[in-house]
Amino acid sequence: MESVIFSNNISFDLSKYLNQLGYSQLGVISDSNTSKFCYPIIEKLLPEGHKHFSFPAGEANKNLNTCSQIWQWMTDEGFDRKALIINLGGGVTGDMGGFCAATYKRGIRFINIPTTLLSQVDASVGGKLGIDFNGFKNHIGVFTQPELVLISEIFLQTLPxxxxxxxxxxxxxxxxxxxxxxxxxxxxxxxxxxxxxxxxxxxxxxxxxxxxxxxxxxxxxxxxxxxxxxxxxxxxxxxxxxxxxxxxxxxxxxxxxxxxxxxxxxxxxxxxxxxxxxxxxxxxxxxxxxxxxxxxxxxxxxxxxxxxxxxxxxxxxxxxxxxxxxxxxxxxxxxxxxxxxxxxx
Ligand code: NAD
Ligand code: ZN
CATH class of the missing domain: 1.20.1090.10 (Dehydroquinate synthase-like - alpha domain)
Structure with a gap:
């Protein structure tokens, strides 16, 4: 199973685990809210040259269209099979970012940093990834474990x-x-x-x-x-x-x-x-x-x-x-x- 780390110091822990995991390229996926509220918390400790993709927040965007854009972004940035993705957000970001990572070039590694209570207690653990399709919830998806789930209460401070x-x-x-x-x-x-x-x-x-x-x-x-x-x-x-x-x-x-x-x-x-x-x-x-x-x-x-x-x-x-x-x-x-x-x- 995936490792779950409860972090009292997200900067220290994230840097430590990124070093341990190693990667060719590093990409962060977040939605419009977590780009605004959560990405600034981790941005400064990520290496220069890391890439960031942001999509409009909401379940209505957990679909194939957004996946296409994410796969296109990975392709445009030249991500190879040693690239590492950080999913920074709630269950929508984790489910969809994980699904895109797990299927891009038959699977690249990803870390979950869940930022909602729901994703911290549930969605980011257990390896279920996927998107909604033609009105059916989580209709298309796979089981793949993240390399790591890093949980910090700090993100809950801005959660409505x-x-x-x-x-x-x-x-x-x-x-x-x-x-x-x-x-x-x-x-x-x-x-x-x-x-x-x-x-x-x-x-x-x-x-x-x-x-x-x-x-x-x-x-x-x-x-x-x-x-x-x-x-x-x-x-x-x-x-x-x-x-x-x-x-x-x-x-x-x-x-x-x-x-x-x-x-x-x-x-x-x-x-x-x-x-x-x-x-x-x-x-x-x-x-x-x-x-x-x-x-x-x-x-x-x-x-x-x-x-x-x-x-x-x-x-x-x-x-x-x-x-x-x-x-x-x-x-x-x-x-x-x-x-x-x-x-x-
Ligand atoms: P979500 O990802 O849409 O997040 C809820 C809202 O909070 C969004 O608007 C988001 O932008 C915002 N947000 C997130 N973090 C924030 C922060 N720190 N500060 C301010 N705003 C923030 O939804 P969710 O409730 O986290 O997750 C629901 C999704 O998770 C559903 O798609 C559901 O199917 C899925 N889910 C998956 C599993 C699983 O095992 N894979 C389990 C349960 C739920
Ligand atoms: Zn649920």
Whole structure:
């Protein structure tokens, strides 16, 4: 697995690891926000002559068009197979920059420096890379590990609050699927009082323990998809609309719906369902959507990569802290779960 370093001194650590890794050319990929807020933090310690590529921020740009531009940039700069890429940004930059690196000339090495809570606790670890395609989330991609993930809280200082909240959904998910004690410490998000370093380390530990046992998602790793089957459908459906949801906000909706399915299908006690809906709706509120959209959202669920053939595969909770996977669900059941979510408002 990739090495994950929690850095108290990003300048020192980055210089050290760049020297250790060595490279012919060095390229940094960041989006328009991380170019502004994060690149200045590392720029001064990178060697003169390194190259920088910036693309417009947002999930809507995690696509083939931006990949073409990145591959063109690598080609124009003459990157060879010993070039090294630094992905400096959130999950969009990490997923897409990593995908471009992993496929350019059959693969060049890359480092992730995740700059959102979401990417620090989840996206930058585990080797899943990819882009969205024709409205389907993460439809095209590969599994490739970065050389290194370098995590520093310093980047979170400029991260907007709603992005912190979005990342927090993955943190809550880690507690829900693997560790009830951890979840119970997390429920109420008092942002000021949170010990982010501890939370990030614990979440990364949970994710790595799962991924280590099942790197290619043959079985157990599917538990990390709790909340994502229905959540991704909401995220995809409202992408590029004025109702668009951040990844974590969509996953929060998905986790409430899938907690309901867990109660129906995998033995999640009613009290646990109540605890989960209370915690999630307190932090994320209620997402309002149109009745008329529901059938299309359900159709998107069946496009999920976890499915085999036409059945929808869910990862569902047996109780808080314990998750099962490969549980088949029907369109009717998904509809019921979405209606449950609506009934809460
Ligand atoms: P993101 O990369 O779009 O970042 C969110 C926003 O924050 C962007 O506008 C970005 O420009 C801005 N930003 C980033 N760092 C900042 C900083 N330090 N200061 C100010 N602004 C900053 O999205 P995300 O929430 O990090 O990640 C979501 C993506 O990650 C989705 O595409 C999702 O599919 C993917 N993901 C992948 C995995 C995986 O295992 N590969 C896991 C979870 C999520
Ligand atoms: Zn996620």
């Amino acid at each position: 609050l709603e992005e912190m909240r979005s990342g927090y959904a993955e943190v809550l998910k880690h507690g829900l699927i693997q560790n009830a004690n951890y979840f119970s410490c997390l429920k109420i998000a008092d942002w000021e009082k949170q010990n982010w370093r501890e939370i990030i380390e614990k979440s990364v530990q949970i994710k790595r323990e799962v991924v280590e046992k099942d790197p290619k998602e043959a079985g157990l790793r599917k538990i990390l998809n709790f909340g994502h089957t229905i959540g991704h459908a909401f995220e995809s459906f409202y992408l590029n609309t004025d109702k668009h949801l951040l990844h974590g906000e969509a996953i929060a909706v998905g986790m409430v719906c899938e907690a309901f399915l867990s109660h129906k299908k995998s033995g999640l006690p009613k009290e646990d369902l109540q605890i989960i809906t209370d915690a999630l709706t307190e932090i994320y509120g209620f997402f309002q959507f149109f009745e008329a959209d529901i059938d299309d959202i359900i159709k998107l669920c069946s496009q999920d990569k976890k499915n085999e053939g036409s059945t929808v595969n869910f990862s569902l909770l047996r109780r808080i802290g314990n998750c099962d996977y490969n549980i088949k669900g029907t369109a009717e059941e998904i509809k019921e779960a979405i209606s449950f979510y609506q009934s809460l408002t």
